[in-house]
Amino acid sequence: MQSLLRRNKIDIPDTAVFVQTNSAFSMVANSSFISFTAITLRDVKGISRANREEIANIKSFIQLRDNWDGYGAVSLSRDAMEQAIAFIHCLDKFDIDVYLSSPGPNGEVMVQLKIGRKEIEFIFYSDKSKYVLFSNNEFQSQGIYTAGLLSEIIEWFIEDATK
Numbered sequence: 771m772q773s774l775l776r777r778n779k780i781d782i783p784d785t786a787v788f789v790q791t792n793s794a795f796s797m798v799a800n801s802s803f804i805s806f807t808a809i810t811l812r813d814v815k816g817i818s819r820a821n822r823e824e825i826a827n828i829k830s831f832i833q834l835r836d837n838w839d840g841y842g843a844v845s846l847s848r849d850a851m852e853q854a855i856a857f858i859h860c861l862d863k864f865d866i867d868v869y870l871s872s873p874g875p876n877g878e879v880m881v882q883l884k885i886g887r888k889e890i891e892f893i894f895y896s897d898k899s900k901y902v903l904f905s906n907n908e909f910q911s912q913g914i915y916t917a918g919l920l921s922e923i924i925e926w927f928i929e930d931a932t933k
Contacts, residue, residue: 825858839875
């Protein structure tokens, strides 16, 4: 199978509030040609609407108080929240939108990515961060997350994303 990814960024007018990003995917498989085009709207500061909404969602977690789940969960760590938000800003540069974000019972924030049959969970605690990789609903690997690993993890994530 052969695939091609092409991205076109359109010039931003001085008065623009949003800029359009086009992504075109073309595949050739068994003599069949498949073409797919996606349009993403990003504000002038460069963050997608979906990621902006997830950031607002994460900020709302700070209102949770101890025992917010009825099972003894602690309130959200401000450090975990700030790390998760900074991560989403970095992630947005790869034109990837967060699939889901949620608070955890130990004050952590989980940020989940999903594409095709692959998923990644990034878990941000006040003092560390972890990642967990899944493919075809099966655990692949996990480790301590550092910003230096982002490109490598994203490469794994988008590799064969159409399968």
